[in-house]
Amino acid sequence: VSGVVSCIVLALVAGLLRPLAANAFSSGDVGFVLVVFLNIVADLSLWCAVLNLLPIFPLDGFTVLSAYVPRAWEWVQSRLLYFEVGLLALGLFKIVPAVLGPLQLWLKGFVGEWN
Numbered sequence: 001v002s003g004v005v006s007c008i009v010l011a012l013v014a015g016l017l018r019p020l021a022a023n024a025f026s027s028g029d030v031g032f033v034l035v036v037f038l039n040i041v042a043d044l045s046l047w048c049a050v051l052n053l054l055p056i057f058p059l060d061g062f063t064v065l066s067a068y069v070p071r072a073w074e075w076v077q078s079r080l081l082y083f084e085v086g087l088l089a090l091g092l093f094k095i096v097p098a099v100l101g102p103l104q105l106w107l108k109g110f111v112g113e114w115n
Contacts, residue, residue, distance in 0.1 A: 003060040007049035011111050014042040046107045050100050057083045 018038045025031030055061040057076050066073045076083060090096050 001060065001064060004049045004052045007045045007052065008107070008111065011042040011045040011049070011107075014038045014045065015111055018042075042111065043104075043108070046104050046111065047100075050104045050107065051096070056087060058087075 015038070018035050021034040021038060022031050025034060052060040055065040057080065062072075062076070066076075
């Protein structure tokens with residue numbers, strides 16, 4: 001669970017630094033570039049948090065699941081190649097953004113309330 005929490009904390013920190021960067025570098029392009037960079041860091045951190053929640057083998061969600069269902073690790077071990085190909089297919093066919101986009105937007109709104 002620490003991977004998910006650290007990603008959310010990183011997004012919060014990036015969100016809190018945005019106004020500071022905008023005010024500190026109000027004239028010129030440095031402030032704009034820094035704010036855009038912090039926005040990207042926050043978005044990517046939230047995507048990593050959402051993806052790590054999935055109970056799929058290499059992700060943190062599976063580690064949490066296997067703590068409660070110890071036999072799941074043995075079952076996944078015997079079908080590891082299928083899981084790897086499945087993850088590749090999810091990434092190639094852009095299914096992940098379509099399915100997990102609403103959760104990422106909800107987290108973005110939640111993190112935005114703290115800024």
